Amino acid sequence: MDTLKLLTQLVRTPSISGQEETIAGKIKDYLSAAGVDRAWIDNVGNVVAKVSGGGGGILLLEGHMDTVGVGDLSSWHVDPFSAKIIDKKLYGRGAADMKGGIASQITAVSKVRELDIDVYIIYTVLEEESEGIAFRYGLNEALRDKLPNSVVTGEATQLNLGLGHRGRAVIKVYLHGVTSHAALPNEGINSLVASAKLVNKVGEKVGNLPSNSLLGGETLVPTEIECSPKGLPQTPDLCVVTFDYRALPGRDLPEMMLVIEDVLKELLGSKECVSYHAEVSKIRFKSWRGFISEVEQFFPGWINNSEATIKELLSSLRPVYNYASRYYWRFGTDLTYTSGILGLPGYGLGPGSERVAHTPDEYVGIDEVVKAVDEYVALIKVFNKVLPKGFGRK
Numbered sequence: 001m002d003t004l005k006l007l008t009q010l011v012r013t014p015s016i017s018g019q020e021e022t023i024a025g026k027i028k029d030y031l032s033a034a035g036v037d038r039a040w041i042d043n044v045g046n047v048v049a050k051v052s053g054g055g056g057g058i059l060l061l062e063g064h065m066d067t068v069g070v071g072d073l074s075s076w077h078v079d080p081f082s083a084k085i086i087d088k089k090l091y092g093r094g095a096a097d098m099k100g101g102i103a104s105q106i107t108a109v110s111k112v113r114e115l116d117i118d119v120y121i122i123y124t125v126l127e128e129e130s131e132g133i134a135f136r137y138g139l140n141e142a143l144r145d146k147l148p149n150s151v152v153t154g155e156a157t158q159l160n161l162g163l164g165h166r167g168r169a170v171i172k173v174y175l176h177g178v179t180s181h182a183a184l185p186n187e188g189i190n191s192l193v194a195s196a197k198l199v200n201k202v203g204e205k206v207g208n209l210p211s212n213s214l215l216g217g218e219t220l221v222p223t224e225i226e227c228s229p230k231g232l233p234q235t236p237d238l239c240v241v242t243f244d245y246r247a248l249p250g251r252d253l254p255e256m257m258l259v260i261e262d263v264l265k266e267l268l269g270s271k272e273c274v275s276y277h278a279e280v281s282k283i284r285f286k287s288w289r290g291f292i293s294e295v296e297q298f299f300p301g302w303i304n305n306s307e308a309t310i311k312e313l314l315s316s317l318r319p320v321y322n323y324a325s326r327y328y329w330r331f332g333t334d335l336t337y338t339s340g341i342l343g344l345p346g347y348g349l350g351p352g353s354e355r356v357a358h359t360p361d362e363y364v365g366i367d368e369v370v371k372a373v374d375e376y377v378a379l380i381k382v383f384n385k386v387l388p389k390g391f392g393r394k
Helices: 003-011 021-033 095-111 133-143 191-208 253-269 307-317 366-389
Strands: 038-041 047-051 058-064 089-091 118-124 150-153 167-176 219-228 238-247 275-280 282-286 292-296 346-348 363-365
Touching (some): 003 021, 003 089, 003 095, 003 366, 021 038, 021 047, 021 095, 021 118, 047 133, 058 095, 058 366, 089 366, 095 118, 095 363, 118 133, 133 292, 150 366, 167 191, 191 238, 191 253, 238 253, 253 275, 307 366
Parallel strands (some): 058 118, 058 150, 150 346
Antiparallel strands (some): 047 118, 089 363, 167 275, 219 238, 282 292
């Protein structure tokens, strides 16, 4: 299987969240060509495949097919769906996040035979909107009452071994005031002014959020303010401020709300708002197959501490990539479900850098994609050896 040709076809196929139908059909065909025993598309729209081995354990390879949009085309120097190669870098939306990882996984599967373990593959939809949600449905349908012993995602790690990331929560704060004519601002309580103060005061407190040596510090940033009424010479009596909170593993929602609620109490006490409430946002999504779900946007973080398996994997990767080391993402992945909620050992291995994900001129190095294939072959062989012995389980 030609990895570069496969990657080129994937990048040239637009697959924005909710619009993955075309690429799902192609990936299903590519998996069949790679020699899997069965490949299918589930009720949600995920692509699922199985390589039957000796039943000595279950390794699950994972990735997501969807991408974010391209944004302002004038910011791109290449066509985002051209898969153009410049200086050994293949450019295009999804190249690093994460079609390079999918191409390397599929090619590696085509090279591995006579396994003592079963290998499942799930490529999900809608990960960019709600990581782990479509994965949960795909996993439950594919394995029924079983769980994998270990899960490996193809998210970008620059060929290193991914071992954890922070969790994510989307928090909405509703600030209520009293509307007035814009010419008479002192007659009302402007919820937009209160929102600005909320953002500024929260920003002053984020330096005191927890941190650790592996995942770094927690972050809490505003991402949106919506006010009403608007468009008239009238001060708003309601503003909704949205925050993105990246939290360390083990942190629960009440703990995460404390910083915001402390500021809100100050605003209420100084009569800069009439009332407020804060909640974790819910999102309703619809997959290309018509599957509809509403979920709370709280996605736990995780860290893999399976030392024996980690050391074995790193030893197997270094002959392919001398600098292979432990890696911890700044962003989130679908493994928030299998590792953050179910507690299964999770790993990551993919070409490319997360720093170019979602940016104009996203790219992945073609040499990295080729090396990732060999790394995946080595990784599958390690799991084929250790899973029947009980390694990889918590």
